[in-house]
Amino acid sequence: MIFITLGSQKFQFDRLLKEIDKLVVAKKLNDEIFAQVGYSTYKPKHYQYKAFLDREEFAKCEGKADIVITHGGTGAIIGAVKKGKKVIAVPRLARYGEHVDDHQTQLIAQFKEQNLICGLDDVRQIEKGLEFVKTHLFNAYQSNTKLIIDSIENFIEGTNK
Template sequence: MIFVTVGTHEQQFDRVIKEIDTLVQNKTINDEVFVQIGYSTYIPTHCKWKEFLSYNEMQEKINTARIVITHGGPASFLSVLEKKKIPIVVPRRLCYGEHVNDHQLDFSLEIKNRGYNFILVEDIHDLGSKIVNYNEENRESFVSNNKNFNKKLEKLVKELLGE
């Protein structure tokens, strides 16, 4: 199952929902798809959907999904990373009326540059190929930033102690 969440921000995120619906319609996606659509105005016709999910429902969807596609809000994609899954992140953009500015893109790029392991989609037309090329090996390649932090801290401590 593929789970798509657009979060709870009060602006639409029709762009990602339309693209997912089209990918299912064209059979680019063969998995069952569930979309949390939030305040979006586009209603998918080829996917199961619900406007909002409870915290428990959200966790259940993340736990059972093969792929999780999320907006660029930190709470959403970091909660997927906590489950040792690699999310596909599509940031909301100002130019499409999806948010008040491009902070989701800026934040996603910064976090990606700091070594967090997720798949960033800047162009919606790349989403289909990211889904098609996503496979179970991605789970094996999960990199914990905690390990990176601990290695850097250990090195720093040894340098301070003159070891």
């Protein structure tokens, strides 16, 4: 299953939803697809969607998914990567009214550089991204939270390990 999640900020990402519809119509994508479309104005015609999901619905959809397609939001990416999902991330771009600036391009580049996700520059690359994630081995996400906490505890205790 492919789960598309576009977050809950007040920005549309119609380009991505339309591209997925095009791939379905062209029979280049025949997986089960479900999208959380957020504030997008385009409503998918060839796969199921809902504007917003509660936590339980979101967890269920993400849990069933083999592949998660998302925007360049840090939370959406890290959440899926932590669960071992293959992630395709495409940045929302300011010139299309999808965000206030293009910071998502840098976020995606950093995750891609760490070999955690398939980062794309444009929605028209989704078909290639889907082919890529089916065979590519990504690095497992490793949180550095424990390292930071240990470092703070060592500092407080004065042991400076």
